Amino acid sequence: MPPSIHPVDLISALRQKHLTPAIVFLTSRRACDEAMQAFDHSEALLPPARQEAIAKVLEQVIAQYPSIAEHPLIPTVQRIGVAAHHAGHLPSWKIAVEELMRHGCLDAVFATTTLAAGVDFPARTVIITQSSIRKARDFTDLTIGEVQQIAGRAGRRGKDLVGFAIVTPSPYIDLSVLTKGLTGHPEAINSQFVITYPMVLNLLKAHPLDQMQSILAKSFAQFQLNQRAEVIEQKLDDVHRQMEPYGPRVCTDWISQWHMFDQVRRQRHHRPAVQRHEPPEVTARFHFLSTGRVVGLSKTRGVVLRQYRSKGQKSAMVTVLRPDGAITECPAAVVTDVFDRILECHEAPSYPWCTPESFDSLLETLKELPGRLPILPILVSKDDEPIPDAIVQTLGDFSCPTCPSRSACQKDYANASKLRQEQQRHMKSIQALRTSLWHRFQERIEALQKFGYLTATAQLTEAGEWARLIRIDHSLLITELIRAEAFIGGEPSLLAAVMSSIAHDDDRPGMFPRISTGLGSLLGQVRKLAESLAPYEEPPLLRADIAAVTERWIGDPTLTWIGLCKMTTMAEGDIYRLLARTLEFLSQLHGLKGTHPELAECASKAIAVLRRGVLEELP
Missing domain, CATH: 3.40.50.300 (P-loop containing nucleotide triphosphate hydrolases)
Incomplete structure (x- = not known):
């Protein structure tokens, strides 16, 4: 070339x-x-x-x-x-x-x-x-x-x-x-609908809770989820047809009965199984990490070749084929996303755990997958407790040794069990797709109730009435900072600098001005609060060097735009977007004049100084 x-x-x-x-x-x-x-x-x-x-x-x-x-x-x-x-x-x-x-x-x-x-x-x-x-x-x-x-x-x-x-x-x-x-044909349009805390508060302000599920059902996001559920329902029907030859025998649920009997028989003369302590999220996700499933890993994707549990500790493990052809063994906990895509894979009993033809086909298909794939929503049950591998200690509690269907059960169990697992995965996938938006909405309600923005009956509290007006990213962090009075008596430059650090989402390195002692101390408090809220909201980057750019621009009204640009290696357009986004965040705080007049006044002063020079030219 x-x-x-x-x-x-x-x-x-x-x-x-x-x-x-x-x-x-x-x-x-x-x-x-x-x-x-x-x-x-x-x-x-x-x-x-x-x-x-x-x-x-x-x-x-x-x-x-x-x-x-x-x-x-x-x-x-x-x-x-x-x-x-x-x-x-x-x-x-x-x-x-x-x-x-x-x-x-x-x-x-x-x-x-x-x-x-x-x-x-x-x-x-x-x-x-x-x-x-x-x-x-x-x-x-x-x-x-x-x-x-x-x-x-x-x-x-x-x-x-x-x-x-x-x-x-x-x-x-x-x-x-x-x-x-x-x-080729363009990739399908996927809804980017996200249920946020302000959205929940504003919807509950306008509609009663019993109408929320029907409102969410009318969204384009739920329409797409229903379409994906219908595809899986067709696969489920096919599995049902394949299960017909393995219908009820002496036991109504002979597959579960034989599984229990076989486990007890194997463990009778061995030491008790190690009790597993896995997060509910990993346990729920592991069920879907079947052969051929496309998964997301840190900075890459892969295809699951097999799932197993490690010896001794019984930790959930997966073998994954990566786009570069590498086959790696990794804990199921490192899987970041489970995509709604399963590739055809013919398993093999030894490394590389699939046939050579399947390996080449998987590798080629993996490289050609579109950049965006629909993520499979997985519902996590908070009440599920790990069930011991053997709940019965003696073979005498089973009728299997004398059952006339024993030979047929032993012969058919391997295939029937795989079909049963596939059936259960499809049923759980359908349930997750049909109810994931509502489930996510309920999670947001529970968090808002815990922090006092909603009552037990999902009515807005006094804090919820003003918190619904903060319609920006990381809204929970910002409202909690307000309730903690983190900005009381602060300077406009510090308020704007903190808003910049919350608004900025780029980790690109560069040269920036140094921050003041006061800003460093305030950002330390913000970081602690953001970390405590991590289970409910992803923390922002909170870059101190980025905050210093805004602090310098507001702290020195005589500073020119060219002078500001010389203080950092950021491009002009990036600086403009940073300050414009900061203005957006400050305007949200300025809207709280009725409930937080001191904070609104501080935000107003910051906006007045921030909006000068280049920032005056565009709306």
Whole structure:
């Protein structure tokens, strides 16, 4: 594969073939910035008339958004007619690039794939230079939907009869991923419906508890869960048909009876089984970790090849095939997600625990699975206690030794037991899918009752009346901080800094200003409270260095935007989003004027100082 085409050569070729304007999709923000730097010494300047047209459009945009007047990319944009557009730029600069593109002033825009989905930004040509995208700290293949979103930007309505999607050579591109993306069907849309504490409070404020289950049943999320349940019900019907030859014999439930007899017979002359002490979540999940099940692990996925219990300790274990072909033995507790997907796998009695044909098929299928898979909701019973392997100590309590069906039971037990286990898994899956939303809603109610936001009859308490107004992430942590009076007598800069640390969810490293002693002490209290709430709400990152950025911006009203940017390695766009999100959180606190006037006043002061400079330009 030849090396990637140099940006200057690429744009030159597009101009010669009359394929401009174009959007060139690159893998990262850094790649976009480096592409722009490649034009610093380019001699292919635009005609004076086009440079004047770009200057005129920029002048109109700058009048509305003065912050971009001295943007470092403006000279290159005017001279060459190319620009960069990614999340690291200020929203005002991205608006300027979009306006230039709409007026036909640019020949090309270097962008990340985020541009493909969120903006009406067509061009005659799109250039695909990648088959993967950076998410968090890892690269993952583009999904079918993402490839089609990118290709869908090609062709301007009313201007182009044909749009062109061009794939350029690169040593890191996988053409099979792009081919599948351009010819396949997009991934199914999955509901992102999440039951939050404010949602529960506001629903109970408007409707009685006995109407909640019917309201949840009308949601798109429950509609999709019901569809998945119907598919499993069809599988359950098939298992029922396979179970018919193993119908009732002398014992009504001969499978359970023979299992008990066989366990007692095996353990009669052995030491008692080790008592297992596993969390209810692991016990419930282990039942579904059957052969072929796709599961989520830390930073990867895999397919279960077998489940077993370790000798001695009897710990729940699974053997998992990973996408890189590695087969690992790991405790069932390390499984993070159980997906609603089972792959066909023919078991084998020895390593690698499946046939060679199955191994190759599983590995290929695992690599081709879509990025998002539906997670199987698993209901955890709080009342279940582990049942001993043998509850009967003598074989004399069983009729099996003299039963006329003994030989048939012994012969059929292995197959019938597998079918019974599959039957039970399907029944539990259906129950979980049908009731998981309501079950989650009830869990939220129980937590709100425990913390005093709801009465025993699910009526809002005085605290619940104002807590329902906090409709942001980590709402339970914030309301508990308010009830603990953590912000009483605090400075606006400290309040805003803590809100920033709660709002920020990116662990990207970098250079940041140092925090004050007061902020460090306050964040220590917030961390302790967040850890205590971990069973009820996932704690935020609570990064002190991020909080220091907001503290410095509010603590020093004379600090300029450029001065703030020089204090950190964060991109301008990231700083803007951090402060904009902080404004959103502070506005929620400002809404508590009726119940917490001192806190609302502190939030109002923080908002007034925070909303200056760049943050004044956009709503």
